[in-house]
Amino acid sequence: MSSEAQHKDTVITRREFINVAAIGAAFLSLAAVFAGLFRFLKPKVAYEESTKFKIGAADNFPVGVVTKFDEKGVFVFSSEDGLYAISCVCTHLGCLVTLTEAGFDCPCHGSKFNKDGKVVGGPAPRALPWLQISRSVDGSLEVDTAKEVSAGTIFKIA
Amino acid sequence: MSESRNSGIGVLADNLKSIWCSFAGSFFRAGKPTSDMSRAAIMVNNFFLHIHSVKTHINSLRPGYTLGMGLISMFLCLITVGSGVALMVYYNPSLENAYNSVKDINFVVFAGRLIRNAHKWAGEGMIVFVFLHMARVFYTNSYKSGREFNWLVGVVLLGLTFMLNLSGYLLPWDQLSYWALVIVSNIMQSPKELTDSLGLTKYFDVGSFSKELFLAGLKPGKEALTRVYLLHVVFLPVILLVIIGVHFWRIRKDGGLTKPVNYAPKYDDIQYVIAPDKKGGIFTPNKTYGLMELAKGKTPAVNIDVEHSVLSWPNLLIAEAAVFMLCMAGVIAYSYYIDAPLKELANPMIPENPAKAPWYFLGLQELLSYSAFMGGVGLPTIALLGLALIPFLDREKDKVGIWFSGKQGKGVAIEALIVGTIVLVGLMAAVIAFGWFRTWWPDIPQIVITFINPGVIWVGFMILWALFVTGRTGSTRMGAIALFTMFLLSYLILTYIGTELRGPNWAFYWSKSQWPAH
Numbered sequence: 001m002s003s004e005a006q007h008k009d010t011v012i013t014r015r016e017f018i019n020v021a022a023i024g025a026a027f028l029s030l031a032a033v034f035a036g037l038f039r040f041l042k043p044k045v046a047y048e049e050s051t052k053f054k055i056g057a058a059d060n061f062p063v064g065v066v067t068k069f070d071e072k073g074v075f076v077f078s079s080e081d082g083l084y085a086i087s088c089v090c091t092h093l094g095c096l097v098t099l100t101e102a103g104f105d106c107p108c109h110g111s112k113f114n115k116d117g118k119v120v121g122g123p124a125p126r127a128l129p130w131l132q133i134s135r136s137v138d139g140s141l142e143v144d145t146a147k148e149v150s151a152g153t154i155f156k157i158a
Numbered sequence: 159m160s161e162s163r164n165s166g167i168g169v170l171a172d173n174l175k176s177i178w179c180s181f182a183g184s185f186f187r188a189g190k191p192t193s194d195m196s197r198a199a200i201m202v203n204n205f206f207l208h209i210h211s212v213k214t215h216i217n218s219l220r221p222g223y224t225l226g227m228g229l230i231s232m233f234l235c236l237i238t239v240g241s242g243v244a245l246m247v248y249y250n251p252s253l254e255n256a257y258n259s260v261k262d263i264n265f266v267v268f269a270g271r272l273i274r275n276a277h278k279w280a281g282e283g284m285i286v287f288v289f290l291h292m293a294r295v296f297y298t299n300s301y302k303s304g305r306e307f308n309w310l311v312g313v314v315l316l317g318l319t320f321m322l323n324l325s326g327y328l329l330p331w332d333q334l335s336y337w338a339l340v341i342v343s344n345i346m347q348s349p350k351e352l353t354d355s356l357g358l359t360k361y362f363d364v365g366s367f368s369k370e371l372f373l374a375g376l377k378p379g380k381e382a383l384t385r386v387y388l389l390h391v392v393f394l395p396v397i398l399l400v401i402i403g404v405h406f407w408r409i410r411k412d413g414g415l416t417k418p419v420n421y422a423p424k425y426d427d428i429q430y431v432i433a434p435d436k437k438g439g440i441f442t443p444n445k446t447y448g449l450m451e452l453a454k455g456k457t458p459a460v461n462i463d464v465e466h467s468v469l470s471w472p473n474l475l476i477a478e479a480a481v482f483m484l485c486m487a488g489v490i491a492y493s494y495y496i497d498a499p500l501k502e503l504a505n506p507m508i509p510e511n512p513a514k515a516p517w518y519f520l521g522l523q524e525l526l527s528y529s530a531f532m533g534g535v536g537l538p539t540i541a542l543l544g545l546a547l548i549p550f551l552d553r554e555k556d557k558v559g560i561w562f563s564g565k566q567g568k569g570v571a572i573e574a575l576i577v578g579t580i581v582l583v584g585l586m587a588a589v590i591a592f593g594w595f596r597t598w599w600p601d602i603p604q605i606v607i608t609f610i611n612p613g614v615i616w617v618g619f620m621i622l623w624a625l626f627v628t629g630r631t632g633s634t635r636m637g638a639i640a641l642f643t644m645f646l647l648s649y650l651i652l653t654y655i656g657t658e659l660r661g662p663n664w665a666f667y668w669s670k671s672q673w674p675a676h
Contacts, residue, residue, distance in 0.1 A: 095337065
């Protein structure tokens with residue numbers, strides 16, 4: 001056996017190894033605690049309503065009429081071609097836009113959208129999303145606020 | 159035997175007879191403050207007073223030097239703690255009861271409205287006085303020569319003050335609370351604006367993650383209210399009070415408040431203070447030190463300017479008591495006449511129009527109206543970082559403790575005030591009159607607006623101006639004065655625009671009377 005002094009440059013001493021291992025273990029367990037804390041804080045269940053809701057039969061939407069579903073934050077438009085739904089939640093910071101002659105206005109920070117929901121002014125980073133309309137098994141129409149469709153997608157009633 | 163019993167009972171009887179003296183004496187251990195010795199002993203032996211040194215420099219007692227701003231901030235903080243605990247007796251953090259319990263506090267509980275008003279106004283007062291205190295420390299050049307760390311602690315305290323005010327007005331669950339919670343949570347989500355532009359959102363959606371963590375869901379609801387409540391009554395106050403302790407501790411360790419190197423008391427200054435009885439003994443420049451001597455850095459006023467120091471009892475304590483009484487009187491008088499706002503019950507279906515934050519955030523709201531990410535996250539971070547870096551970028555050691563570092567600094571500050579007003583008002587006027595990129599080219603990519611918007615341009619101008627001043631004067635201190643002055647100025651101007659000149663749909667109006675009637 002050679003003395004520790006001779007090996008000092010190349011060999012990690014037992015003391016150094018244990019020091020590093022202890023400190024490393026402390027930091028690792030701390031990291032585990034923080035990861036656990038994040039997981040603890042992140043809810044597993046959101047007690048919120050379903051994003052999908054029924055809007056009734058197509059007869060409820062005569063051509064040219066706009067129906068607002070306040071609680072869901074959705075406008076349903078009825079045109080010659082069919083129905084389309086546009087979210088009224090502003091893409092900037094989540095206020096609810098109002099319908100105007102030219103399109104939509106947001107009361108909080110002044111975003112402006114045209115009739116198709118496209119941004120024409122203000123800070124909103126994206127157009128108002130068009131939402132999916134589908135027909136449920138009982139014949140009623142449904143809108144899903146979590147499912148976005150590309151702008152211009154019209155649900156044909158015929 | 160009888161003799162010993164007699165003496166035992168006798169001693170007890172004597173003890174009983176003198177109980178008032180010995181009992182009181184155990185509280186007032188230093189005796190009456192009739193000599194310098196006992197006045198010094200009070201400061202050393204009392205837990206609450208030993209935060210001060212036995213002697214205080216006359217310059218620190220000059221109202222014209224400190225303006226009492228830090229003390230006022232601290233006292234307002236104490237008032238919010240006291241009134242806040244009182245409010246917790248009746249407030250109930252649940253969606254069903256929050257609003258009603260605040261109404262009860264306002265209209266039913268004895269003195270409830272006064273306590274709530276005092277809590278609200280002392281909290282908002284903290285914002286004003288913490289800012290003024292920061293400005294005092296900055297302009298008297300007191301953030302350097304060992305005080306860099308305490309300046310950083312102060313910047314953290316400024317941030318905490320804002321966070322406490324913010325979490326406070328989320329609690330009543332009125333229209334302001336609800337829509338502020340919507341907006342704040344979406345600001346937390348706003349890094350998405352950036353990750354969307356870079357196509358990173360599907361790998362790394364930090365925005366949505368932090369929003370969900372904060373709200374405990376996707377929409378503000380009961381769990382969100384619980385979290386905000388915990389932040390407001392436990393988490394943030396405990397951190398604030400601990401850090402305030404560190405802030406005060408550092409003042410002592412950094413050698414007390416700053417003072418000019420060649421300080422000479424004026425006649426006016428001497429008038430304020432009561433001089434020590436005697437000049438000898440422990441009050442000579444040659445006083446001896448204990449273990450304190452071993453501490454690194456500047457221990458309290460060692461051998462410096464001892465002839466300009468006076469006993470803290472009574473000189474400092476009288477001044478502090480006076481400031482406290484003025485604070486209390488001010489808050490109570492203000493709260494008696496002016497009520498804290500309470501809007502109607504939160505309505506998730508209808509935002510207010512305009513939906514305005516309290517005044518101290520309206521400058522930020524103006525910036526938000528250019529870009530959610532830059533206004534809500536990017537620029538505030540740059541501002542806080544800029545404040546934190548000041549003592550490390552300007553390390554000139556001379557002229558510490560002198561307002562504006564002398565005449566040149568005053569000139570630079572006034573110049574920054576004038577130039578800043580012209581440029582910022584001009585920029586804002588142009589934006590209000592002509593709009594911004596999206597108005598001209600609706601198809602412009604979002605990332606361009608995120609990085610080039612009026613807020614960013616203004617911050618860029620401030621930095622360029624500070625560099626220009628630094629180059630012209632050859633002094634980093636002068637550059638810092640220009641930058642800091644413009645920072646304060648923009649806070650004022652943007653707050654004014656947000657408060658007075660913005661109406662429904664965040665459109666421009668000269669005054670509220672021009673708002674369209676709904």
